Amino acid sequence: MNHKQCPLPPMFEKIAGKWKLLIIYTLSHADAIRFSDLHRSIPEVSQKVLTAQLRDLVKDGLVNRKAYPEVPPRVEYSLTEKGLSLCPVLSLLADWAAENM
Numbered sequence: 001m002n003h004k005q006c007p008l009p010p011m012f013e014k015i016a017g018k019w020k021l022l023i024i025y026t027l028s029h030a031d032a033i034r035f036s037d038l039h040r041s042i043p044e045v046s047q048k049v050l051t052a053q054l055r056d057l058v059k060d061g062l063v064n065r066k067a068y069p070e071v072p073p074r075v076e077y078s079l080t081e082k083g084l085s086l087c088p089v090l091s092l093l094a095d096w097a098a099e100n101m
Contacts, residue, residue: 014056014060014062015062015086017053017056018045018049019042019045019049019050019053020053020056020057021090021093022042022045023038023042023050023053023054023057023063024057024062024063024079024083024086024087024090025090025094026038026041026042027063027077027078027079027083028079028083028084028086028087028090030078031078032066032076032077032078033076033077033078034074034075034076034077035050035051035054035075035077038050038054038077054077057083061080061082061083062079062080062082062083062086063077063078063079063080063083064077064078064079064080065077066078
């Protein structure tokens with residue numbers, strides 16, 4: 001297989017971004033999580049960047065966004081089936097990082 005046939009570059013486009021894998025990893029440990037709780041779980045990321053990364057993940061079908069018609073507004077995020085399918089791979093990467101970094 002030559003590099004033009006490699007399926008990795010399109011996949012990297014969907015999960016590229018400093019925080020996307022960490023967002024997915026964090027969401028993999030919860031059924032659904034509110035934006036504020038997600039932000040508390042990853043305090044190094046700004047709210048603006050977290051919002052942008054979540055929008056990309058929703059657009060790419062990896063994350064669900066559910067807005068509740070309440071005052072104050074409540075929004076919860078969870079992984080889609082496609083997002084959940086990344087969890088075993090992320091687990092392997094986390095194991096590798098723990099052993100080698």
